[in-house]
Amino acid sequence: xxxxxxxxxxxxxxxxxxxxxxxxxxxxxxxxxxxxxxxxxxxxxxxxxxxxxxxxxxxxxxxxxxxxxxxxxxxxxxxxxxxxxxxxxxxxxxxxxxxxxxxxxxxxxxxxxxxxxxxxxxxxxxxxxxxxxxxxxxxxxxxxxx
Amino acid sequence: xxxxxxxxxxxxxxxxxxxxxxxxxxxxxxxxxxxxxxxxxxxxxxxxxxxxxxxxxxxxxxxxxxxxxxxxxxxxxxxxxxxxxxxxxxxxx
Numbered sequence: 001x002x003x004x005x006x007x008x009x010x011x012x013x014x015x016x017x018x019x020x021x022x023x024x025x026x027x028x029x030x031x032x033x034x035x036x037x038x039x040x041x042x043x044x045x046x047x048x049x050x051x052x053x054x055x056x057x058x059x060x061x062x063x064x065x066x067x068x069x070x071x072x073x074x075x076x077x078x079x080x081x082x083x084x085x086x087x088x089x090x091x092x093x094x095x096x097x098x099x100x101x102x103x104x105x106x107x108x109x110x111x112x113x114x115x116x117x118x119x120x121x122x123x124x125x126x127x128x129x130x131x132x133x134x135x136x137x138x139x140x141x142x143x144x145x146x
Numbered sequence: 147x148x149x150x151x152x153x154x155x156x157x158x159x160x161x162x163x164x165x166x167x168x169x170x171x172x173x174x175x176x177x178x179x180x181x182x183x184x185x186x187x188x189x190x191x192x193x194x195x196x197x198x199x200x201x202x203x204x205x206x207x208x209x210x211x212x213x214x215x216x217x218x219x220x221x222x223x224x225x226x227x228x229x230x231x232x233x234x235x236x237x238x239x
Binding site for chain 1: 193194195204207215222229
């Protein structure tokens with residue numbers, strides 16, 4: 001089924017939803033929000049995109065491998081940030097002394113907190129989208145065929 | 147007979163958890179460690195320690211960053227579990 005109203009409205013809405021999600025992510029250390037909530041907003045917008053534009057038709061643009069990649073990359077960045085602290089002779093996941101803290105209150109401040117927030121956002125949005133796709137496809141064999 | 151070992155292991159883990167809960171401070175206890183200085187330190191020093199003016203972000207991503215790593219792992223395991231539950235095997239297709 002091809003619903004024109006749904007597609008036009010979503011074309012207008014999706015950029016704003018995603019911009020709001022990025023705002024929550026990038027201001028996680030300044031205002032209420034952070035990795036989990038911002039990632040949930042972005043993941044919801046991607047689910048909306050998949051639902052509106054027929055998952056099968058946009059599969060080449062937003063397939064399961066992409067969401068799993070973002071999820072794994074987020075977790076990997078988190079652990080890698082932790083090991084940076086070990087590398088400089090501090091504890092696992094040390095912030096002060098390893099990363100430049102900047103001036104509190106500015107956007108580019110708080111060292112590893114901003115990086116981890118972005119990694120968590122990628123991870124949570126990937127998790128939500130990946131769960132949605134798994135349930136939509138109803139499981140698949142090892143070749144990815146439903 | 148095969149179910150005896152999992153039940154024993156689960157009972158042992160449950161026993162450990164119950165013992166841990168029994169050691170926790172009672173609910174509403176004003177002398178609990180969480181109410182004696184940690185809160186004041188977070189509110190006083192978090193901006194200086196972490197560079198984040200949002201104290202919640204400072205707690206969950208700096209003081210308690212290891213805990214948040216565990217939370218992220220929970221999400222990872224959730225996706226793995228859904229994947230494994232829906233996997234249909236190679237001979238099905």
